[in-house]
Amino acid sequence: MTDVTITFPDGKAKKVADGTTGLEIAKGISPSLAKRTVAMQLDGVLTDLNEPIRKDAAINFVSRTDAPALELIRHDAAHVMAEAVQSLWPGTQVTIGPVIENGFYYDFA
Numbered sequence: 001m002t003d004v005t006i007t008f009p010d011g012k013a014k015k016v017a018d019g020t021t022g023l024e025i026a027k028g029i030s031p032s033l034a035k036r037t038v039a040m041q042l043d044g045v046l047t048d049l050n051e052p053i054r055k056d057a058a059i060n061f062v063s064r065t066d067a068p069a070l071e072l073i074r075h076d077a078a079h080v081m082a083e084a085v086q087s088l089w090p091g092t093q094v095t096i097g098p099v100i101e102n103g104f105y106y107d108f109a
Contacts, residue, residue, distance in 0.1 A: 005056045023049040037061045078104040
C-alpha cells in the first residue's frame with residue numbers, strides 16, 4: 001500500500017497509508033481531538049471525517065466551535081427539517097434550502 005503525505009496547519013507533515021481517514025488521523029493524535037472534531041478540511045475543502053484520503057493534502061480539523069462547523073450543522077439541520085416536513089405532509093416538494101448568515105431556511109411547494 002502506498003503512503004500519502006498529510007500537512008498540518010503548523011507546517012509539520014506526516015505520512016499515512018493511502019485510504020486513511022481523517023478520523024483515524026485525529027484519533028492517532030489525541031482521543032480528545034477525535035471527540036471534538038466534526039469535519040476536516042482537505043486542501044481547504046470541507047470534507048467528512050470518514051472520507052478516505054487518497055492523495056497528499058493539507059489537513060485542518062474542524063471542531064464544533066469553528067465557523068465551518070456551524071455552516072455544516074445548519075446544512076444538516078436543513079436537510080433533517082426537509083425530511084420531517086415531507087414525512088408529515090407527503091407530496092410536499094422541496095424547492096430550495098440554503099444556509100444563510102444567521103441560520104437556514106427551506107421553501108416548500
